[in-house]
Amino acid sequence: MNYEGWISFRYLSAKKEPFLSLINFVAIAGVAIGVTALIIVIGVMTGFDRDLREKIIGTNAHIVIEKETGLHFSKELENKVESIDGVVATTPYVQGPLFLEYDDQVMNIVARGVDPRTAGDVTKIKEYLVQGNLESLVGNGVVVGSELAAYLGRKVGDIITVIAPVAGRAGKGWRHELVITGIFSSGMYDYDMSLVLISLKQAQEIFGFPSGIVSGIALKLKDVYAAPEIKRKIYQAIGYSFLVKTWIDSNRNFFAALKLEKFAMFIILTLIVLVASFNIVSTLIVTVTSKIKDIGILKAIGVPRKAIERIFVMKGMAIGIIGIFFGFVGGVGLSLLLKKYQFIKLPEDIYYIDRLPVLLELGDLLMIAVAALLISYCATIYPAKKAGALGPVEALRYE
Secondary structure: OOOHHHHHHEEEEEEOOOHHHHHHHHHHHHHHHHHHHHHHHHHHHHHHHHHHHHHHHOOOOOOOEEEEEEEEOOOHHHHHHOOOOOEEEEEEEEEEEEEEEEEOEEEEEEEEEEEEOOHHHHOOOHEEEEHHHHHHHHOOEEEEEHHHHHHHHOOOOOOOEOOOOOOOHHHOOOOEEEEEEEEEEOHHHHHHHEEEEEEEEHHHHHOOOOOOEEEEEEEEEHHHHHHHHHHHHHHHHHHHOEEEEEHHHOOHHHHHHHHHHHHHHHHHHHHHHHHHHHHHHHHHHHHHHHHHHHHHHHHHHOHHHHHHHHHHHHHHHHHHHHHHOOOOHHHHHHHHHHHOOOOOOOHHHHHHHOEOOOOOOOHHHHHHHHHHHHHHHHHHHHHHHHHHHOHHHHHHHHO
């Protein structure tokens, strides 16, 4: 260790000066608390983003192909789509709004008609099933979300009545009685409360779709983030008379808002570290004031101005680095505890999910560390310059 580092370490420890030790400790604690808060909040925001993506992708297809007047599902079209590199599986679906009648009241729900043989290959609906199975979707069977079942007080085997916006085929009318054959739980309140699954044939009858006509084709991709590129390939393969939407297109505004919110939270919480950096400034100013005699002696024996500045920059950076270290220990530790024990629960009807998710990414942690180090360094500049500017005669005048 050179003499600059040795002197800055002595000033940092300040064993014989309790007051200076105290303000050094306060400065370190301020940086540590700011970094801890920043890590936890950014981890929660990242986890929230990741969790919602998984829920949305798990319940919906990665890409859907639709047509305004309905799509004629044929083996030829299915083969064209499945031959595209990156497409793993396809399944047809029919989707539309229904009214659910209960206790002399009605509520809006969304019914999705699926092919039980292939629907589980495209979405994670099989993983979400807590009772029953997709194979039970025959005749007038229906799989409902766990929140809807709890709200209605229904269980497997009970009957629900739905009202279609238009009369179905074969004179089946507007009202349809469906038997609950399964219950799913995706973890997202909106889906679990408003989405029901019925067979493809039943959906065609309810919504008045001719046989062979569906709302669209749902696709599963090998890489969900390659959706925009595969969308372009689909248009090249089947033409531009179809509407092709990726999961990104369907949720673009939602994820853009989340990204903006995460960035805003980073800026706001970085201000906490910025406020803590004023403790570093005040600590260094107090140190310079109390060490004027030392500075004068160092200048008198020929220590250059830059070396004096480095002493106080090193002390300030040491405060910042120690604070960042303990901030990382606290932030990462509390985030892992929050992730493991999930002791904070969320109201599902407001936040879509029932727990506080946490995801720590290396890029976020590095960004926090760099920002905190940069703020700490900037806080050392003024006090270090003032210390370096002191002349030996001025420093020793009143000693």
